[in-house]
Amino acid sequence: MSTVTALSQTILQGLGGSGNVHDIENCMTRLRIGVRDVDAVDVDALKAIPEVLGVIEDSTMQVVLGPGLVDEVADELGRLAGSEVRMGEDSTDVSAEALAARGAQIREDRKAKNQTPIRSFLRRIANIFLPLIPALIACGIIAGVNGVLINLTTRGITPWAADFTPALAALASGFMSLIAVFVGMNAAKEFGGTPVLGGAVAAIIPFAGIAKVTVAGQALAPGQGGVIGALLAAVLAAFVERWCRKWCPRSIAMLVVPTVTVLVAGLVTIYVFMTLAGWISVGIGTIANGLLAGGGAFAGFVLGGLFLPLVMFGLHQALTPIHTTLIEQAGYTVLLPVLAMAGAGQVGASVAVFMRARHNSSLRNTIKSALPAARG
Template sequence: MAPAPDKNRRIAEEILPLVGGAANVISVSHCMTRLRLGIADRTLVRDEDLRALPAVMGVVEDDTYQIVLGPGTVARVTPEFERLVAEERQQDPTPGTGSGTGTGTGGNEAAGTGTPSAEELAAQGAAIRAERKARNATPFKLFLRRIANIFVPLIPALIGCGIVAGINGLLTNLVNTGHVTWAEPLVPALAAIASGFMSLIAVFVGINTAKEFGGTPVLGGAVAAIIVYAGVAEVSAFGQELAPGQGGVLGALGAAALAAQVEKWCRRRVPESLDVLVTPTLTVLVAGLVTLFGLMFLAGEVSTAIGEFADWLLSAGGAVAGFVLGGLFLPLVMLGLHQALIPIHTTLIEQQGFTVLLPILAMAGAGQVGAAIAVYFRLNRNTSIRKTIRSTLPAGFLGVGEPLIYGVSLPLGRPFVTACVGGAFGGGFVGLFYQLGDSVGSTAIGPSGWALFPLLDGNGGPAATVAVYAGGLLVGYLAGFAATYFFGFSRQMLTELNTGPDADATTPAAEPAKPAPDKEETATPVASGVGS
């Protein structure tokens, strides 16, 4: 068996020619699940061939061309892809000559047959995605995307520190009860590891904010560092003494964004001979004073209001609030509005140690999985769609729902609605227990589904927290399945989707089964920006 680096290198080598070669790649980055590429000439990208690769779970075209590889895999493939691009550019530095051409012919086997296959559903999903992208290109939604770009790079650290915090909490309980005495020296060490990043998260937000708004990252971090500096306790604003950390990530975001604007203003007006001295000084001084005597207080009030509103919403609304939140999350994703929740999650984690909203919103993925299973059973003669579902369900259980959404439920229409119903019931279940006094939260953002279990926290102890979340997933699966099985298809849809050349030959039919096509159809799920 080849070692892991060889496998990741092979995946990179398979992808590169299908996106037009190194000369066609402008930029390379990745998020939790996707390899994000800046593409020079979109016509050189061979979409169908990319989707047919075993390692590719789907593709998304947004502000960048995104190839869904899944959590873990993408973090290993991206460095190999970057090295491969650099190597090819050294061999052939001539720009504008992509190594791949053509549009790909995969997925055409069922053309004209009258029976929608997985390939045709994927094409419909791509059309829906393109239409959504056009609708989402509003100034407000583009601003939300920039906010997401600030916080998404922080997710790996949030996950790692969150899991360490969970382990430390478990060891603390065992040490306090006398069951594990040997771990007593380890508890403060794990606490330091888990809390170090969170105590300085404002600085990292400041660095990313300055980078996103066109400023110097270190200046954004320097201004944001004021917020967590212990000496701010000696400063008064609006008649009150400031507290270290007041305003949190929201204050850091505002401070660094202001610093970027001050810096750009200085660059345009300060002579080049004085720029290296004057611009950084004015940037830190002006943005720092505004932060101390305005932004920290205002952002602190907003942060407090967010925490209080989240508690009130679930304490008073309970099952109803959870039902609405769980049911509306996927439509919010379709509208691009889910990105506004990222700083809210981060603020709650900073204040309370966990976000109570994420476990409820994660129920949308459970409804999607239940709906996909129902589609699998209802379309018992459509081997192409069933193959797509079989290949993408494991990722769906782990919280990667893009292939199921854009490859199955959304193109079919009604199953997407019934999937939302499943998410609503799962969210209502978790919300009900919050109202009863058992809060369930996540110490990090990013994962959902089963991948969220290691990050769970709450006020009822580990066993109760896990039980409530698992119960919500089960309710979401069952409700999504039932709603889709009984209400997800009209008679006409079932007739059309279960008739044609990809009908299962083992299913009894009025006429003999037709011979299998010459080339086996390949499932081509397409992904969205969900959960990344």
């Protein structure tokens, strides 16, 4: 048995077994596991696992493992949970009504436990952007490498790269030019709609032909409103779609529901959301630049101090729309380097404790396990 398999089995047992797990996702450092009964989770057992760097209790349990390992464990957990569910299924027939009732009860229980409107909203925003992070990382690194090559080529140091940098620019910018579509698809799914309809409505925002549309005498610009506009558009599309399905006869639902959804949500996006989200985006950029330009060290202290608590609760991904908006406006985000200093300070403090606690092997082992994730 491999180490990853053994670790995954131990984590699954601590979560209350496969029957208590209904959803498994992961970000760069932590597992996000939806459980049916939080009380069935043995948090102390999970924290006692040497590879586990931390556990955050909620209806969606978060188990921190660190980069690299978390991807392997997530895949293995999915395989183990699926196989155990199949092997443990009751052979007796269960009615569709009973299954539906059980599912409804599980959903109600999950909503009732430890949920506040603000945390629920932030978690939904995080769920929308979480799947996009690998692509954002990849495109950001490629853009950085391309910038260095362009600078070196301009100075005559790497003339061979002149024909190669446009290809790297396309790789780095292609995803960002259509990020509104991906945000729209994820947002529609998160709010109970069809992903492709959310993407179709959000695709209006980067469409070049939108420049021919005028609102209140002003021509719209392709990309106006960015990801914020895409969020609003997709959420509205999800609500319109669900409303349509309540009254539309099934015989014509395939034609009527998507048409009404795209038409209504699309027109509202064009004539309301793009302008409104454009104002919000400009405001975010102005506030962020003004805060850092005028706030100095105090602004950095406040921002850095607030960031780690968000990370502890897994809500830091909710900041991604702000970072994305700043990247769309200026090509970079001024906030992320400041927020990253919180993690840098944490690493520095951990190294200091590691050097001082020479006789506390347990504490030093914990720090050694946590440092790779903190540096990442």
